[in-house]
Amino acid sequence: EPEVTQTPSHQVTQMGQEVILRCVPISNHLYFYWYRQILGQKVEFLVSFYNNEISEKSEIFDDQFSVERPDGSNFTLKIRSTKLEDSAMYFCASRPDRVNTEAFFGQGTRLTVV
Amino acid sequence: KQEVTQIPAALSVPEGENLVLNCSFTDSAIYNLQWFRQDPGKGLTSLLLIQSSQREQTSGRLNASLDKSSGRSTLYIAASQPGDSATYLCAVRGGYSGGGADGLTFGKGTHLIIQP
Numbered sequence: 001e002p003e004v005t006q007t008p009s010h011q012v013t014q015m016g017q018e019v020i021l022r023c024v025p026i027s028n029h030l031y032f033y034w035y036r037q038i039l040g041q042k043v044e045f046l047v048s049f050y051n052n053e054i055s056e057k058s059e060i061f062d063d064q065f066s067v068e069r070p071d072g073s074n075f076t077l078k079i080r081s082t083k084l085e086d087s088a089m090y091f092c093a094s095r096p097d098r099v100n101t102e103a104f105f106g107q108g109t110r111l112t113v114v
Numbered sequence: 115k116q117e118v119t120q121i122p123a124a125l126s127v128p129e130g131e132n133l134v135l136n137c138s139f140t141d142s143a144i145y146n147l148q149w150f151r152q153d154p155g156k157g158l159t160s161l162l163l164i165q166s167s168q169r170e171q172t173s174g175r176l177n178a179s180l181d182k183s184s185g186r187s188t189l190y191i192a193a194s195q196p197g198d199s200a201t202y203l204c205a206v207r208g209g210y211s212g213g214g215a216d217g218l219t220f221g222k223g224t225h226l227i228i229q230p
Contacts, residue, residue, distance in 0.1 A: 006157075033217065043158070043203065045217030056216045091157060100146050100165050103207075103218060107157035 002026045004106035006092050012112045013082055021077045021109045023092030032075045033093040033103065034067065036060070043091065049075065082113045116141045120204055120221035128229050129196055135189040135224045137204030142185050145208035148218065149178055149189050152201045162189070166208070194228045201225045 005024040013019050025032050034046040047057040049067055066078045075094075079086055092106045117140045127133055137147070146165045150158040162178045164171040164187070170179040177190040191198060205218040 031216070035218075042222050043205070043218075043220040045219065048216040058217065093158075100163075102148060102160050102163045104160060105150070105158040110155075 002104075004092055004094055004104050006090075006106035006109050008109060009107065010110045010112070012114060015084060015113055016081050019079050019082055019111065021079075021090050021092075021111070023075045023077075023106055024073050025075055025092065025094035026096075026104060027073070029094035029096050029104075031055075031095040031097065032067075032069070033095075034077045035091045035093060035105075036088040037091065037108075038085075038088045046077075079111075082111075084113050087111060087113045116144075116206060116208075116219045118204055118206055118219050118221035120202075120224050122224060123222070124225040124227075126227040126229060127194060129194060131194050132190065132192050133194055133226075135191070135202050135204075135226070137187040137189070137221055139185045139187075139206045139219070141208075142182050143208055144182065144206045147178075147180055147187050147204065147206045149176075149187075150203040150205065152203055152223065154201075158203065161202075196228045196230045199226055199228050 007022045032049045035043050037043045045058050047061045048055045064080050068076050089108045089110050091108045093103045095101050095103045119138050121136045144166050148163045149161040152158050162171045162173050164178050164180045175192040180187045201223040203223045205220045207218050
């Protein structure tokens with residue numbers, strides 16, 4: 001069964017460093033998303049991406065964050081200068097179209113900022 | 115802003131019991147509602163998607179109902195098994211979620227333990 005794949009599964013980085021989280025969405029999907037879950041808290045929407053541009057973003061998604069689809073398969077989330085509070089599980093998700101379809105999530109990347 | 119609440123926060127029952135997990139949301143202008151399962155340290159597995167025009171959806175031992183006007187959904191698990199132990203998350207799409215019409219707004223989940 002097709003699935004969303006995320007790499008790495010766990011990344012440790014020093015505060016102030018840039019990190020790139022990678023995702024391979026399901027191949028025929030058109031809408032891509034990043035969410036995060038701080039330990040013990042709710043899963044929170046960060047950004048949605050369609051047709052090579054951001055379609056919506058939350059107030060969490062500030063100038064430190066960016067997303068890109070550099071080729072036909074990968075979808076990346078970049079955090080320019082990590083802070084301790086960026087430590088969280090980051091989930092990528094994809095959907096085939098916008099109209100009332102399921103979102104499928106990857107297994108997540110656990111980011112630890114030290 | 116859309117808010118999603120799940121009750122109870124935790125539940126522990128003996129194997130074989132039927133159980134109900136509750137989800138409520140504040141803005142009824144949703145497109146759909148999705149139930150997920152999350153195992154410790156793992157990703158989210160989609161269980162059921164219920165459209166705003168639907169009243170219920172079934173998959174195996176799972177049944178989800180939706181009362182959009184009252185802002186409520188329930189997930190019914192029949193004949194629970196130890197393998198059902200996980201955190202169950204409810205998420206809605208639509209309403210003002212902070213993600214506009216596209217992002218999902220999640221509840222905090224119900225942590226379910228099924229005792230063998």
